[in-house]
Amino acid sequence: MFSICPRCDNGKLDRTGKCTQCGYTLRNKCNECGHYNIPSARFCGGCGKAMTLRLTIQQAINQHLSFLQKIRIRKFAAGAAFGGMLALFAFGSMGMRADEDLLPPVSLIEEQCSQASAEFCQPFSLSFEADLKELRRTIDPHRKAGLADLTRVVDLLIRHLRPVAINAGAQRLPAxxxxxxxxxxxNFSTSKSMTRGSTAVILFHFLSDLLDFQYRDFSQEGRYSDIPRFHFLTVPANALSSLGVKIARDEEVFGINDNLTVGQLFEYARDVMVVAETSFEVKNEDRNLSMK
Incomplete structure (x- = not known):
């Protein structure tokens, strides 16, 4: 993290990330609990509240809709879409057709759909996504994940993110x-099967190098029932949750000893890439402020 204010390049930052000279605050204070979060945090490390409006809306929907309700909504949407297709077919069979001049070109529709479904927008993350898809073709995503699988996934992250960190002038780089x-x-057994706990430790250490944060940047209060306070997994679990890497089993139980599949590792890697995009955007904004 910064020790000198990136805005005035003169004052020092206190423990809350506030400049003693110009008052600029580097860290984001949670309106709910007052916890100071690192700029890359997507969820509060103190109370778990979403830090952006979009994530707040998603969080509210997830809290108020049960799993069965979500399934019913999906089924209703699928049924409505199928019914719409039948209606179009029926009208078409009666000789009624839509005015072709009112329909957008197929290429435009495909372009808009691809833009709407794209989760990444930076070149380094798009390149990562392409390589990850290629990796999916060579590995069965449903089989139990081992250390070699996680190593392969993290190596893929390193290959795409380490050059970005170097170009950004980061003082601390991933291995x-x-x-x-x-x-x-x-701290784990010699078993080569990857669990949520062991995966969380490796991803935490990788992200701490990539984003340059420390243990003290996150709460040591246990938020999961199977991870007590000051446990060696408390900070990694809280950090990943705060950053938006959805590795925990659910909101209450982390699932330390749950075995993971290769497909789950792929999804965690994509979450890490989302965090990286957000982080480097914030760092670029801070760097632009320091140049003004």
């Missing part, structure tokens, strides 16, 4: 290979 992070698994 050159994922093997360096596997050393952090000394």
């Amino acid at each position: 050159e290979s994922a093997g360096s992070y596997s050393k952090a698994l000394h």
Whole structure:
């Protein structure tokens, strides 16, 4: 994290991330609990509240709709779409057709759909997504994940994100290979199967290098029933939750010893890439402020 204010380039930042000279605040204060979060945080590390309007809306929907209700909504939407197709077919069979001049070109529709479904927008993340799709073709996503699978996924993240960090002038860089992070698994058994707990540790250490944060940047209060306060997994679990890497089993139980599939590792890697995009956007904004 910054020790000198990126805006005035003169004053020092206190523990809350506020400049003692110009008053600029680097960290985001949660309106709900007052916890100070790092700029990359998508969810509050203190109370779990979403830090952006879009995520707040998604969080509210998830809280008020049960799993069955979501399934029913999806079924209703699918039924409505199918009914609409039948109606169009019926009208077409009666000789009624839509005016072709009123319909947008197919190429335009495809372009808009691709833009709407695209989760990434930066070149480095789009390149990562292409490589991840290629990796999916060579590995069965449904089988149990091992250390070699996680190493392969993290190496893919390193290959795409380390150059970005270097170009951004980061003082702290991710390791050159994922093997360096596997050393952090000394608290786990010698089993090569990857669990939520072991995966969380490796992803936390990778992200701490990429985003340059420390243990003290996140709460040590246990928010999951299976991770007590000051447990060695407390901070990694809270950090990943705050950043938006959805690795926990649910909101209340982390599932430390749950075995993971390769497909789950792929999804966590995509979450990490979303965090990276957000983080480097924030860093670019801070760098632009310091240049003014």
